[in-house]
Amino acid sequence: QSVLTQPPSVSGAPGQRVTISCTGTSSNIGAGYAVHWYQQLPGTAPKLLIYGSTNRPSGVPDRFSASKSGTSASLAITGLQAEDEADYYCQSCDSTLGGSVVFGGGTKLTVL
Amino acid sequence: EVQLVQSGAEVKKPGESLKISCKGFGYSFTDYWIGWVRQMPGKGLEWMGIIYPGDSNTKYSPSFQGQVTISADKSVSTAFLQWSSLMASDSGVYYCARHRGIEYYYYTDVWGKGTTVTVSS
Numbered sequence: 001q002s003v004l005t006q007p008p009s010v011s012g013a014p015g016q017r018v019t020i021s022c023t024g025t026s027s028n029i030g031a032g033y034a035v036h037w038y039q040q041l042p043g044t045a046p047k048l049l050i051y052g053s054t055n056r057p058s059g060v061p062d063r064f065s066a067s068k069s070g071t072s073a074s075l076a077i078t079g080l081q082a083e084d085e086a087d088y089y090c091q092s093c094d095s096t097l098g099g100s101v102v103f104g105g106g107t108k109l110t111v112l
Numbered sequence: 113e114v115q116l117v118q119s120g121a122e123v124k125k126p127g128e129s130l131k132i133s134c135k136g137f138g139y140s141f142t143d144y145w146i147g148w149v150r151q152m153p154g155k156g157l158e159w160m161g162i163i164y165p166g167d168s169n170t171k172y173s174p175s176f177q178g179q180v181t182i183s184a185d186k187s188v189s190t191a192f193l194q195w196s197s198l199m200a201s202d203s204g205v206y207y208c209a210r211h212r213g214i215e216y217y218y219y220t221d222v223w224g225k226g227t228t229v230t231v232s233s
Contacts, residue, residue, distance in 0.1 A: 002156060033216050034217050034219070036220075038157075044225075045207055045223040045225055045226055046157065046207070046209075048220060048221050052217075057221065089156065089157055091157075091159075093215075093216045093217065098171070098174065099216050100173045101147075101159040101218050102159065103156060103159060105156045106156040
């Protein structure tokens with residue numbers, strides 16, 4: 001049972017827009033702690049996609065964006081491409097766990 | 113180029129000890145927290161803990177406190193993850209990752225390729 005809750009799967013056709021939600025509590029996202037997002041392509045290590053709730057590292061396409069409000073955050077991917085098919089994880093920190101990093105359970109994105 | 117190079121796959125028996133490594137290249141190893149993330153087969157990411165090689169300050173996830181030991185040798189820019197007595201449930205892929213930010217704002221910007229640990233009798 002992950003501290004942050006994500007839908008197990010989402011899907012979309014090429015060119016479409018999809019969103020992935022990440023729901024936390026008052027001890028993590030709701031406490032104002034930033035949310036970060038990672039993409040994990042099959043058989044590879046995770047890659048940082050969004051940090052500080054809304055910031056993209058250099059090299060990440062602007063098709064990827066994120067937002068945060070209250071106890072939830074979301075990742076949006078526009079202009080969906082086949083190579084976006086991957087697992088996506090949100091991450092924050094949790095005060096009840098002494099500030100430990102916590103991950104969502106992950107969402108499998110399928111490009112139809 | 114900033115990169116983390118992890119040690120190779122391991123196959124161990126229950127009860128055996130193990131120490132895997134992660135060597136940093138291309139940056140000042142002592143200036144960043146470095147930590148470990150477990151991924152069990154077909155499952156999600158689990159944060160285990162981090163160490164600051166500059167002073168060896170270490171923080172563990174409550175889930176892994178007492179189960180593993182994280183250490184670092186700054187003279188060779190290498191972090192370690194150690195088990196004293198492995199169990200079958202320790203099987204998985206272990207990633208090392210450079211952490212940025214501050215307490216309550218940690219995120220990881222560089223990841224190793226992962227070390228697969230298989231524990232089986």
